[in-house]
Amino acid sequence: MTATTSTPLPRAAERTSAPRPPGRLRAWATRAPLLPALIFMIAVTQLPFVATLVISFFDWNALYPDARSFTGLANYQEVLTDADLRKSVWTTILLTATVVLASLVIGLGLALLLDRKFRGRGVVRTLLIAPFLLVPVAAALLWKHVLYNPEYGLFNGVLHWVGGDGATQPDWISNTPLIAIELSLIWQWTPFMMLILLAGLQSRDTELIEAARMDGANNWQVFRHLTLPHLRRYLELGALLGSIYIVQNFDAVFTITSGGLGTANLPYTVYQSFYQAHENGLASAAGVLVVIGSIIIATFALRVVSSLFREEVSRA
Numbered sequence: 001m002t003a004t005t006s007t008p009l010p011r012a013a014e015r016t017s018a019p020r021p022p023g024r025l026r027a028w029a030t031r032a033p034l035l036p037a038l039i040f041m042i043a044v045t046q047l048p049f050v051a052t053l054v055i056s057f058f059d060w061n062a063l064y065p066d067a068r069s070f071t072g073l074a075n076y077q078e079v080l081t082d083a084d085l086r087k088s089v090w091t092t093i094l095l096t097a098t099v100v101l102a103s104l105v106i107g108l109g110l111a112l113l114l115d116r117k118f119r120g121r122g123v124v125r126t127l128l129i130a131p132f133l134l135v136p137v138a139a140a141l142l143w144k145h146v147l148y149n150p151e152y153g154l155f156n157g158v159l160h161w162v163g164g165d166g167a168t169q170p171d172w173i174s175n176t177p178l179i180a181i182e183l184s185l186i187w188q189w190t191p192f193m194m195l196i197l198l199a200g201l202q203s204r205d206t207e208l209i210e211a212a213r214m215d216g217a218n219n220w221q222v223f224r225h226l227t228l229p230h231l232r233r234y235l236e237l238g239a240l241l242g243s244i245y246i247v248q249n250f251d252a253v254f255t256i257t258s259g260g261l262g263t264a265n266l267p268y269t270v271y272q273s274f275y276q277a278h279e280n281g282l283a284s285a286a287g288v289l290v291v292i293g294s295i296i297i298a299t300f301a302l303r304v305v306s307s308l309f310r311e312e313v314s315r316a
Contacts, residue, residue: 049291052284055280055281055284056281056288057070057071057072057073057075057281058070058071058280061280061281062278062279062280063278068281071281075281075282075285076285076288076289078282078285079282079286079289085266085269085286087262088264088265088268088269089266091178091263091264092247094178095178095181095182095185095246095249095265096247098182099185099242100189100243100246103189103238104193104238104239104242106186106194107190107191107193107196107238108193108194108197108231108235110190111198111200111201112201112223114194114198115198128191129191129194130191131187131188131190132192134188136252140184140254140255143183143184143187144255144256147172148172148173148256150172153172155172156170173261174261177256177257177261177262177263178261181252184256189242189246192238192242193242196234196238197235199234200230200231200233200234201231203230204226209222233304236304237301240298240304243297244297244301247266247290247294247297248267249265250267250268250271253267253268254268254271266289266290267290269286270286270290271283
């Protein structure tokens, strides 16, 4: 009697013949419609950035295209050591810090006001949001011509109405150029900060606040010990998101002062190097530094957003 033995299939053959899990197929079927959008986003955003990164390593003047040469990190060194470029970096930091801090403080005050119930609160909220909905160039033109103009601007009109014919009529942009830009940006970005902080105020635990008031806490103590610690994450989020956008601001500087009178920030310097001096390599290096700074700030912003979501999930 002969025993028949069956030889087992190799493991590789078993893995090959095994059907794919249906879960993976469903996952790919779900992601497939997003692939065209992903490819389009990469083509529109990442490929130009890679090209900019490559150009930043070359000494490339558009007026002399045949004279370009590879220079390594020389353009980055020039950006970080050139006096004018260092001044534009300092102007960018000063402009961003001033606008973000002032917008947060004013936005917090407006958010506390709108958190109260009063007649016409919806109308007031809509009016306060309106500046943020304006196109940045339109907002800058509004401040330059309607408010700052020394001949027919509203500011000088108020001074003339209060002081009569002998009232001073200053040229606001020439006398205080950087402050003129900062005021226009604060006016436009305060509603953004207000909305973020108002959302934080409306997510407070009302029972905890009522318990504190029953224990004798006044408004300042409630704000200092309950409201402000609760708003810490929202304040961080507003500061980080505002910094991402304001550090890249070009419209207000270009429209109000055209980068003159010491108001040229880094984005305007990139524009000036590229379109006026035709220094493609130098402008690309400065642009890459702006992108790197924005990515660093955005990373912190994403962490703050994630922590806010985790807190909301833990409360639920």
